Amino acid sequence: MFATNYRGVYPKLPGKDEFGGEDVKDVLALPRLFDQFPAVDPDKVGLYGESRGGMQSMLALKQGLKADSVVLYAGNYDLQQGLKRRPEMEQVYKARIPNYEENKETELKKRSAVYWVDEIDNGIPILLIHGDADKRVHVEQSIALDKALEKEGFKHKLSIYEGLGHQSAPKRKEITAEMMSWFKQHWN
Numbered sequence: 001m002f003a004t005n006y007r008g009v010y011p012k013l014p015g016k017d018e019f020g021g022e023d024v025k026d027v028l029a030l031p032r033l034f035d036q037f038p039a040v041d042p043d044k045v046g047l048y049g050e051s052r053g054g055m056q057s058m059l060a061l062k063q064g065l066k067a068d069s070v071v072l073y074a075g076n077y078d079l080q081q082g083l084k085r086r087p088e089m090e091q092v093y094k095a096r097i098p099n100y101e102e103n104k105e106t107e108l109k110k111r112s113a114v115y116w117v118d119e120i121d122n123g124i125p126i127l128l129i130h131g132d133a134d135k136r137v138h139v140e141q142s143i144a145l146d147k148a149l150e151k152e153g154f155k156h157k158l159s160i161y162e163g164l165g166h167q168s169a170p171k172r173k174e175i176t177a178e179m180m181s182w183f184k185q186h187w188n
Contacts, residue, residue: 021097046067057072069124070125070126071183074137097111
């Protein structure tokens with residue numbers, strides 16, 4: 001498993017978190033590490049993104065990251081719609097997204113997969129997991145992406161967990177089993 005931290009999160013990490021801007025390049029750089037670890041099979045790459053990581057994962061795929069299968073948990077795939085349910089996120093966007101104040105609609109759409117899912121290889125199978133009691137990112141986000149994936153001919157599945165909020169911990173065993181099954185089923 002390889003992962004990144006968001007730029008500037010800790011005082012010693014360089015860069016600035018752009019909430020899906022230049023920081024996506026950190027995800028795109030991860031495959032360069034594969035050859036440093038003999039146990040890694042670069043021909044079996046699964047991509048997992050949770051919450052904001054779902055958005056970042058979709059952006060990475062759009063920008064050319066190669067993956068054999070994808071699992072996205074409770075992601076926000078239409079930031080404009082998300083703001084209607086959670087307006088306090090506007091402060092996060094203003095603080096992190098370059099040019100947000102001048103180009104709000106453009107910058108939010110750049111980070112919203114429902115608007116550009118057709119730019120991703122539809123041969124990549126995608127599993128969406130979301131809790132129907134999520135108050136941070138409404139389940140409608142995954143439902144909307146599921147519809148967009150269907151329209152573009154993706155192999156995909158939407159799993160909605162009844163009573164589950166934003167955190168997966170209450171159903172971690174079930175979710176982990178479903179996620180691992182998806183990856184194993186779709187690794188070439």
